[in-house]
Amino acid sequence: xxxxxxxxxxxxxxxxxxxxxxxxxxxxxxxxxxxxxxxxxxxxxxxxxxxxxxxxxxxxxxxxxxxxxxxxxxxxxxxxxxxxxxxxxxxxxxxxxxxxxxxxxxxxxxxxxxxxxxxxxxxxxxxx
Numbered sequence: 001x002x003x004x005x006x007x008x009x010x011x012x013x014x015x016x017x018x019x020x021x022x023x024x025x026x027x028x029x030x031x032x033x034x035x036x037x038x039x040x041x042x043x044x045x046x047x048x049x050x051x052x053x054x055x056x057x058x059x060x061x062x063x064x065x066x067x068x069x070x071x072x073x074x075x076x077x078x079x080x081x082x083x084x085x086x087x088x089x090x091x092x093x094x095x096x097x098x099x100x101x102x103x104x105x106x107x108x109x110x111x112x113x114x115x116x117x118x119x120x121x122x123x124x125x126x127x128x
Contacts, residue, residue: 001025002117004034004096009122012086018124020081022096028117029053031099034079035115036070038092038124047112048094050102051079059102059110064090086126093121 003025012018024034035050049060049070058070069082079096097115104110 001027004028004098004117004119006094006096006119006122009094009124011125011127014087014126014128016086016126017082017084018086020083020094020096020122020124022079022081022119024077024079024096024098026077028098029074029077031117033100033102034072034096034098035059035100035102035112036079036081037095037097037115038090039095040089040092043092045095047110049081050100050110050112059104062107062109065108083124086124088126088128091124091126094124095119095121 005023008020032053036048037045038048039045051058051070067085072079096119099116100113102112
């Protein structure tokens, strides 16, 4: 059964922190790569960060590197996104997704194929 449920979004001031959680079904966790994506109004959905469930390898977009940290708790079937030093440009709906391929880019960011499974999203709003 496919299940991806995000939580932890909210309203925070610039410079503040939030931690997003993605509760996944065992079936989804077995697909190895789980990631966070975001979409702001009028913008395309973009990859933020992802993690390999098996070996913990992580990937980050250059826009969040150094501020966001992705982690997983395999026992709880949960992936987290710790977001620090938030900026107004980070405001978006954040989605958890699974079942896709990822590879690093020379720029320091990463490429990915379209995920097959998506959560419903959680709103993050950063006020200036």
